[in-house]
Amino acid sequence: MSNTSPTSRRAFLRTAGGVALGIPLLSACTGSGESSQSAGADPSDSAAGPVTVTWWDHYRPLTELFEKKLFVEYKKDHGNVTLQRRQLDPADLGQALQLARRSNQLPDVHSTAGLGGSAAALVTNGWFQPLDDLIDLANNPLKDYLYDGIHRFDGKVYTFPVFSGNWHDSTTWVNTALVKRAGLDPEQSPKTWDEYRAAIRTIDQKTPDSVHGLLLPMKDTDYLAGKLNAFAQMAGAPGQTDWKTGETIVATDPFFEAMEFLLALQKDGVLHPASSSLGPRDARARWAAGEAALFAWGPWFIGGLMVEESPAVKRGISAWQIPAPTAQRGIVYVSPSPGSFFVSDQAKNPKVAADVMARMTTPEFAAQLATRMDQPPILTDAVAKAEVHPAYRKNVEFFQQDVRIAPVPEVRNAGVAKVLAEMRDVHPSPGEIVQAVLTGSTKDYKAALKQYADKATAERKRAIDAAKKKGAEVSDADWVFDNWQPGQDYTQSSYK
Numbered sequence: 001m002s003n004t005s006p007t008s009r010r011a012f013l014r015t016a017g018g019v020a021l022g023i024p025l026l027s028a029c030t031g032s033g034e035s036s037q038s039a040g041a042d043p044s045d046s047a048a049g050p051v052t053v054t055w056w057d058h059y060r061p062l063t064e065l066f067e068k069k070l071f072v073e074y075k076k077d078h079g080n081v082t083l084q085r086r087q088l089d090p091a092d093l094g095q096a097l098q099l100a101r102r103s104n105q106l107p108d109v110h111s112t113a114g115l116g117g118s119a120a121a122l123v124t125n126g127w128f129q130p131l132d133d134l135i136d137l138a139n140n141p142l143k144d145y146l147y148d149g150i151h152r153f154d155g156k157v158y159t160f161p162v163f164s165g166n167w168h169d170s171t172t173w174v175n176t177a178l179v180k181r182a183g184l185d186p187e188q189s190p191k192t193w194d195e196y197r198a199a200i201r202t203i204d205q206k207t208p209d210s211v212h213g214l215l216l217p218m219k220d221t222d223y224l225a226g227k228l229n230a231f232a233q234m235a236g237a238p239g240q241t242d243w244k245t246g247e248t249i250v251a252t253d254p255f256f257e258a259m260e261f262l263l264a265l266q267k268d269g270v271l272h273p274a275s276s277s278l279g280p281r282d283a284r285a286r287w288a289a290g291e292a293a294l295f296a297w298g299p300w301f302i303g304g305l306m307v308e309e310s311p312a313v314k315r316g317i318s319a320w321q322i323p324a325p326t327a328q329r330g331i332v333y334v335s336p337s338p339g340s341f342f343v344s345d346q347a348k349n350p351k352v353a354a355d356v357m358a359r360m361t362t363p364e365f366a367a368q369l370a371t372r373m374d375q376p377p378i379l380t381d382a383v384a385k386a387e388v389h390p391a392y393r394k395n396v397e398f399f400q401q402d403v404r405i406a407p408v409p410e411v412r413n414a415g416v417a418k419v420l421a422e423m424r425d426v427h428p429s430p431g432e433i434v435q436a437v438l439t440g441s442t443k444d445y446k447a448a449l450k451q452y453a454d455k456a457t458a459e460r461k462r463a464i465d466a467a468k469k470k471g472a473e474v475s476d477a478d479w480v481f482d483n484w485q486p487g488q489d490y491t492q493s494s495y496k
Helices: 060-077 090-102 119-124 176-181 193-206 221-234 253-267 280-288 301-308 310-315 350-361 363-371 381-385 390-402 415-422 430-438 445-469
Strands: 051-057 081-087 171-175 212-215 292-297 317-320 332-334 403-405
Touching: 051 060, 051 090, 051 350, 060 081, 060 301, 060 350, 060 363, 081 350, 119 415, 171 176, 171 301, 171 390, 176 193, 176 292, 176 317, 193 212, 193 253, 193 292, 212 280, 221 253, 221 332, 221 430, 253 430, 253 445, 280 292, 280 301, 280 310, 301 310, 301 390, 310 317, 317 390, 350 363, 363 381, 381 390, 390 403, 415 445, 430 445
Parallel strands: 051 081, 212 292, 332 403
Antiparallel strands: 171 292, 171 317
């Protein structure tokens, strides 16, 4: 799955001090013990000798697609190429990558989950190689989805989107059998927060004592930040930034209302009692075991279940649209889809690695990707034609109603990328504040959110000054978009 949330952290990446995980790193040799091919290996030259491409990612639901389709089909055409994949949870992946970088053992291709920095910061710090030095992207089906400051830096393309950006991580996934047992229609989404709370209370009351209404995994602060942001946007916020003024607005009424809604769910007594100790994947396993009727998470939910808890899908699953405070719904604003994979700067076979990645840009791959029911593919038309679960298709239709593309400062001014590379995490973050409030260690969340907004504003100013000293032409005005209109996508043409 993708754990890249719409509220991605903009932090300066510090690679020193990586933590060993007990995960053996891949050596720079092939399985036979021979040295792998040089950086000049040509993927079309099968006579060049054996070539090994190493690949690390966090997309567990895509295991079969990668290992039994993409890699197998590539090897059919290039018999001398062996692909070695390692799949890790996001936090473990980030730590393994940092450790591997220090010992010059990064894989040829990897995703960036768990690293905590923006693509701009990672590019600035020399993690990747540009793709257009390795493969032809000029006539690629994804060329219209490539943005400066997201995929292209200083005129070079470093990555491309495999997944659509039009999604959020707050769809409520429904155990249809339990909801029917409570006398409710599992296909009917509660529209308002009050209706949502009432439905959960009914489920909690009319199901066995061993069943709880809702799982809310509080161990993962990124998960909690996603909920706070999505609910605040349903309450009318454009996100953590007001695009008309450029100000950080987490200490405003929509965010306060979203926090009150999360607190109300806790006060209703309907949460699974283990919620505070669970991360999302552990919570999904509890949901799959029938311990709770509802669980809010992203579009990859069914894909993950099919890999690890498929009986839960056969038992019955549906999707509820994200609720809003009133019948007047807000919009979830997200950035354009980021890049999913990169060729590392330490790649032993960058040309072959990029050639494998290029197979992911075709309509055929998008159709295969849709059937795995992870994030929707960037070529979203594939979902309508793919064999997917009705609940997954329904969820993608909800995204079409509820999600719009927001402005991205670094797309308009490449100098912003240099600011992002300078920026450091601000703590406690919104997700950490939600966690503290729900676990009772913080009561005055308004003051905490105000403190975060003030610190985030100060940190951006500091990073702007640091970037200016290095030659960047950038200012606070780069976060202001006068032509942004609520409810509309901010497209590439909008920047002109």
